Amino acid sequence: MPPTNLLLGKTAIITGGTTGIGRAIALAFIAQGCNVAVNHLDLEKDKPHLASLLSEAAALREANPASTGRLAHLPGDVRDPATGPALVAFALSEFQTTRLDICVANAGICTFAPFLDLSPDLFSNTVRTNLDGAFYLVQAAARHMARVNSPPGGSIIAISSISALVGGAQQAHYTPTKAGVLSLMQSAACALGRYKIRCNALLPGTIRTQLNEEDLRDDGKRGYMEGRIPLGRTGVPGDLAGPAVFLACEELSGYVTGAQLLVDGGLFVNLQ
8 A cells, every 4th residue: 555644734836737747746745635736827728627636636635634635726827937936825825834845846848849940939938938937936935945934944846857868859949948957956956955955856758748649649659659668658647746755755855855866667778
């Protein structure tokens, strides 16, 4: 039986929390007793995802109310520097606490584009969402964890990518942002260690999300990718949930900071 109550009574914020990896992490945190505030863009196409997330979180709580956290949500664009501080303030108000324990910088976009045809708008939007958005959120969370949490401390997790370590012919705008997110966690770990704030990066490999679902519907592309993965399958968002709980839990990873954890089924090391 898997462990329970690992995050009981904690408070977390997650960007991009209604779909994909962010959603899986949010539900895992809630199941471990953590109150979670998720950020989302509030687009019309995303409203069914939000509704189903709320329903699933409510079902978890109904099944085990004593040890299941609550879910709250707040619209906002991570490209806006005000969104990070707003999400922090919202979570504290919603859950009636002065302590922010966990921050997950997850929001990101990935639109494939040939390098020679890459437009300035696509490049700029990718950088502003993936890297600027992560910085603004992490800084807002860290300011509260360092200056208001008593005692100071907390766990900051950023969703980087295997793409931080390798190139991609149609990802010249995306891979630098994920390398930047990884570097952000390394520098933040150095800057924030004195406040007992741990900063780590998760590096997913090929995970089936709304970002790549169209690409993976191609049997040839999917077969090629699965053939390169030693575990023999592409990942699912839930594969990131356990590692995120590990990094969020002080008892499990209290001496882990500045680290990068590949969650890729072995794809990165399979060079033969």
